[in-house]
Amino acid sequence: MASLSIDRVTKTFGHQAVLKDVSLDVRDGEFLTLVGASGCGKSTVLRVIAGLEPQDSGSILIGGGSVDHLRPKQRNVAMVFQSYALYPHMTVADNIAMPLVMQRLRLAERLPLLGRLSPRRGRVMAGVRGEVEAVARQLQIDQLLARKPAQLSGGQRQRVALGRAMVRHPQMFLMDEPLSNLDAKLRVHMRAELTELHRRLGSTFIYVTHDQVEAMTMSDRVALMDEGRIVQLGTPNDLYHDPLDLRVARFIGSPGVNVLPGRVSASGAVEVSGVTLPVEIEAEEGTSVAVGLRPETLSLDAHAGHPRLAARLHSVENLGAEVFLRLILEAGPSEPVILRTALESYERSRHHGSLDGVIQVSLDARRATIFDAEGRRIARRPVEAAVVRLSVSAE
Numbered sequence: 519m520a521s522l523s524i525d526r527v528t529k530t531f532g533h534q535a536v537l538k539d540v541s542l543d544v545r546d547g548e549f550l551t552l553v554g555a556s557g558c559g560k561s562t563v564l565r566v567i568a569g570l571e572p573q574d575s576g577s578i579l580i581g582g583g584s585v586d587h588l589r590p591k592q593r594n595v596a597m598v599f600q601s602y603a604l605y606p607h608m609t610v611a612d613n614i615a616m617p618l619v620m621q622r623l624r625l626a627e628r629l630p631l632l633g634r635l636s637p638r639r640g641r642v643m644a645g646v647r648g649e650v651e652a653v654a655r656q657l658q659i660d661q662l663l664a665r666k667p668a669q670l671s672g673g674q675r676q677r678v679a680l681g682r683a684m685v686r687h688p689q690m691f692l693m694d695e696p697l698s699n700l701d702a703k704l705r706v707h708m709r710a711e712l713t714e715l716h717r718r719l720g721s722t723f724i725y726v727t728h729d730q731v732e733a734m735t736m737s738d739r740v741a742l743m744d745e746g747r748i749v750q751l752g753t754p755n756d757l758y759h760d761p762l763d764l765r766v767a768r769f770i771g772s773p774g775v776n777v778l779p780g781r782v783s784a785s786g787a788v789e790v791s792g793v794t795l796p797v798e799i800e801a802e803e804g805t806s807v808a809v810g811l812r813p814e815t816l817s818l819d820a821h822a823g824h825p826r827l828a829a830r831l832h833s834v835e836n837l838g839a840e841v842f843l844r845l846i847l848e849a850g851p852s853e854p855v856i857l858r859t860a861l862e863s864y865e866r867s868r869h870h871g872s873l874d875g876v877i878q879v880s881l882d883a884r885r886a887t888i889f890d891a892e893g894r895r896i897a898r899r900p901v902e903a904a905v906v907r908l909s910v911s912a913e
């Protein structure tokens with residue numbers, strides 16, 4: 519177990535700057551996920567931590583000490599890949615044992631015939647077998663130890679790859695899209711298994727994925743990367759509810775955030791799609807802004823103090839417990855916005871015929887996030903709070 523500190527790391531391939539001044543502190547025992555679109559540099563960060571790729575500048579510290587001068591083996595970190603990288607001709611037991619065999623037997627002792635002559639080999643291998651069995655029991659693959667990888671399911675193969683990483687008791691686990699070869703159902707199952715494994719081992723996990731659901735469901739904290747930089751580092755809740763950049767708002771969440779063009783009024787309020795949001799932001803009158811509205815901030819039911827947008831129903835996606843409605847705003851962009859609601863609310867509105875013709879959609883402005891033309895979040899405070907503050911200071 520160890521903490522990790524990445525300090526102003528840069529990396530260039532040819533003329534392409536792939537990592538641009540990346541800094542990141544990961545706590546001992548933390549599950550931290552690097553998430554971002556393909557090519558943003560996530561795997562390169564992992565490879566630099568592992569020592570598989572030297573950085574151009576900056577420093578990597580594991581457990582408080584620099585590892586810049588250490589070779590991959592000496593860093594005592596284990597990497598788990600999407601392609602399980604198992605040896606097809608070896609049994610599960612031999613695959614898991616491999617790192618220990620390489621560590622503990624000399625070259626001659628590893629040779630099939632010559633090795634048998636070594637008096638040490640039997641003792642070492644008995645110990646290795648015990649450790650392999652213990653790890654296999656933890657991963658519930660102990661009944662598969664005699665099989666070859668071809669005789670395993672995808673999920674079982676991934677567990678063997680995890681076992682091979684665990685058996686070394688590394689300081690930290692580096693995982694590069696380990697679930698992306700699995701089908702959707704198994705991925706959901708393995709997400710829960712990995713979270714549980716992390717809890718049991720108490721080790722530091724650095725996990726790379728382009729799947730925001732994996733990042734949101736498994737991690738203590740998430741670092742969202744774009745074009746070689748970390749755009750935001752925070753808890754899943756921070757990234758979802760409090761994105762500091764429009765790229766974060768757009769990347770996190772499914773269905774995605776609605777983004778509407780808005781304009782700052784004379785009072786500092788935001789006008790969007792024909793309504794004025796009861797918020798006050800720190801921007802000049804006339805400034806163009808982008809208003810981020812998560813699908814659950816829109817509602818079919820009227821709420822006191824919530825502005826209402828006029829819209830027409832475009833299409834309905836019923837998931838059983840909840841329903842996504844695609845709506846075209848009467849005063850807004852031509853592409854639909856998405857409203858997420860409980861089935862009962864949808865059924866009620868449908869029953870009352872209020873989904874026919876023009877629908878009044880209420881909007882919870884307190885949960886809207888507002889961004890400037892560069893996509894940076896603009897600070898805001900609710901008007902009600904501002905009014906209270908003004909009246910207090912006037913007394």
Ligand SMILES: Nc1ncnc2c1ncn2[C@@H]1O[C@H](COP(=O)(O)OP(=O)(O)OP(=O)(O)O)[C@@H](O)[C@H]1O
Pocket residue numbers: 531532536554555556557558559560561562563728
């Ligand atoms: N060894 C290399 N030589 C040249 N370019 C490389 C090398 N490794 C990575 N790159 C480039 O660096 C960029 C970042 O790659 P990286 O694999 O870190 O991205 P990623 O975010 O992990 O993407 P993905 O999700 O597709 O794996 C890409 O444009 C890639 O083509």
